[in-house]
Amino acid sequence: MIDVNCLIGAYPFRELPHPAPDVLVRVLAREGLDGAWVGHLPTAFHRDVTAGNEALFAALEPHRALLEPVPAIRPGWPHWQLALANAHADGARAIRAYPVQWGMGAHDARLAALAQACAEIGLPLVLTTRFEDVRQRSALDSSSDLTGAHIRAIVRADPNARVIVTCAGRALIEESHWGLTPDERARLWWDISWIWGPPEDDLAHLLQTVGAERFLFGSAWPLRLAQSPIASLDLLPPELRPLFTAEVP
């Protein structure tokens, strides 16, 4: 099973214990995971993503068998198309984008252009709903959570766009999924890092309604405990657990 939602690097608003690739490799082994898609956390808060992407590729280089880079591309930044092409050539597994951190509204043409460009080269686009619970967010972090409108607009931007949304809860998942056509829904995946288990049983509900094939394993490490999505799977009703195969696009 692949963790599609890992990061390395510091977080600007609090100390994170050991957000380093060698530690992540040990965490994957401890939790019985086969690998991870890894982004660079500080880059989400940079205006220019270039240096962060270079740091990501360099840091992951010794661990590429397990850790696949997911650099960020900021559409609209000068030469962003070239940056995307270079990331693709360097072996990026997917592309991360941070619309709310970059102040881009749901229907910003730059996001549509990024979705189209990623679709053209066959790379999934990874969106982050939130890094922290809104109730603890620093006053300096004024961005909202990612909205359903963003997600729907990006999925609709290109018939071949494939989108993975991390750290979403049931409400955002449902408003996005049921707000798309069947063809559009089939190009949208969710990680399970922030979906509630029992007693509300949101994960069990979503696996049955939205469909198990729409969900991927994700932990949001190093911000959140890698043990959490594993506990969620352990607490699923026994008949649902085999449905969760977490096949990455």
Next chain:
Amino acid sequence: MVDPALAPLAGSTPLVDVHAHFHHRGSGRADWQRVNAARLRAGERIGIRAHIASILGSWGHTSPTYFPSPADLTVGNDAMLALASEHPDRIRCYVSVNPNDTAHARDEIARCVERGAVGIKLAASRRADDALLDPIADEAARRGLPVLHHIWQHRTREWPGQEISDGADLGRLAHRHPRASFILAHIGGGGDWAHSCAAVREISNIYIDLSGSGVDRGMLDLAYASVGASRLLWGCDITMETGLAKLRALETVGLNEDELAEVRWRNAARIFPHNALPGIPTSGVAARRTDAHARVSQ
């Protein structure tokens, strides 16, 4: 030999959830029985021996969750007592009170303790350091009942629907009532947990409950470093998968077996009334209590 597929996910050592909730017919949701059953089923799977639980009035259906009316509190407490009677081997209850109705709160504590309540639940009807909480804390100390107080980890502003308190607010109440035990609710339940850990670090009659949907890395490490294993209590609140995850993470944080037992059940056995918790041994745990925590009822 136990079938590994049926063995408790959290092992067979006693485990107490000090922060659980149930629903009832008047909660305003049609699936209340499903949710209650799901909690017990997940508890069985995890290996929870005792759910210490509360119902906050009507959960907002007929009066606000955090400002419940006296009538709704009575109905909710009755429903909670009924659940405890129905599951004597698994469930114990807090009596929920609103400190704005002092007489009702006192009467409700007396009535529910008589029927088996083992602690007092305070939500967010009045700030924790308000003088109106003194008579309730007095009752708690006199009766040897811990007070589970809903906390927003670092209150930086007012939030709608609650008169919210943080660790510093609770600390002032705890200072005024050194003979009572206070449980700082859900360190993972929203807000800046680092603030709470610092605010209650030296207040020995405040225990940190690890429940809440938040599973931030670094939170358990800091809580452990701040107050030690002897002042941590395990719990789930409204997400049980995060409770299981935190229990597993405590081992990687570095707690040894003895410390894990403190968090899993021994600390709870110390602060709740003697023999109050089903399936939880009490022999040997009382000796670790400090004078500051000594219950006047024993």
